[in-house]
Amino acid sequence: MTSNDAADLSLWRNGRFEHDEWSRVGDEEAVGDGPAIMPLERFLAERDALTARNSPLGVLVEPSEAIEELAPHLDRVSLVVVAFPKYSDGRGMSIARLLRERYGFRGEVRATGDVLIDQMPLMRRCGFDAFEVANPVTRGQLAAGKWPDVPFYQQPMGSSMQTEVPAGARPWIRRPAPKS
Numbered sequence: 001m002t003s004n005d006a007a008d009l010s011l012w013r014n015g016r017f018e019h020d021e022w023s024r025v026g027d028e029e030a031v032g033d034g035p036a037i038m039p040l041e042r043f044l045a046e047r048d049a050l051t052a053r054n055s056p057l058g059v060l061v062e063p064s065e066a067i068e069e070l071a072p073h074l075d076r077v078s079l080v081v082v083a084f085p086k087y088s089d090g091r092g093m094s095i096a097r098l099l100r101e102r103y104g105f106r107g108e109v110r111a112t113g114d115v116l117i118d119q120m121p122l123m124r125r126c127g128f129d130a131f132e133v134a135n136p137v138t139r140g141q142l143a144a145g146k147w148p149d150v151p152f153y154q155q156p157m158g159s160s161m162q163t164e165v166p167a168g169a170r171p172w173i174r175r176p177a178p179k180s
Contacts (some may be wrong), residue, residue, distance in 0.1 A: 011110075012120075012142055013118070013130040022058055022079065037081055040065050043073075051076045060112075063091035071103045079103065082128070084113035093126040100127035117141045121150045149178075 009017040023037045024041040027042050031178065037058035044049060050057055058079030059070060079098055082094070092111060099105040111123055111127040120131060120138075135155050 009087055009134055010134060010139075011130060012133050013108075015134075015147075017139075017143070022056075024060075035078070035137060037079065040070060043077075044069060047073055047076060061095060063089055063095070067095050067098050067103075074099075074103055074105050074107075079108045079110060080109045081112050081132075084111055084115055086117050087114040087119065089114075096123070096127035105133060117146070118148055125150075 008021060010063050011018050011020040023032060025031050025036045025038045027039060027120050029179045033055055035056040037054050037060055039060050043059045058077040058081055059077050082095050083121050086091050096109050098107055108130055110130040111128045115133055117136060117138040118165060
């Protein structure tokens, strides 16, 4: 593996860093033959022509954009990338929950931007299953196997990406189910 290959491994998925097979396409760029991620506005404007391609499509959603505009077209996309321009902006978590719980999206939901390790278990619980990790501290901790433990949750999920069981006498308290 060359140093360029190592730098290319910024996608945390399935408990490890993986190569990202998706390419980003801007507003004016030509869409190639492989899996492509484009801004929501472009996807909505060109969706019929884009879905005629024989390659998977992904959509980049900014926190200020209405996910409701994408909802009727979720059957045309394989990946939704949700941007986190700064770690303190939690709107992306709401977008992920809406995708999973309200709209029943089964494709990959990926976080990109200012993704920090202490937020990742809660992001996963909201419906994210992949993370583009640029933060060097977070990358180092993940590479060292330091996934943070969150033993209890005080908000039930309608559709969790992880199995949860009640914890104690309060019905809203949950904990992750033991790994089998």
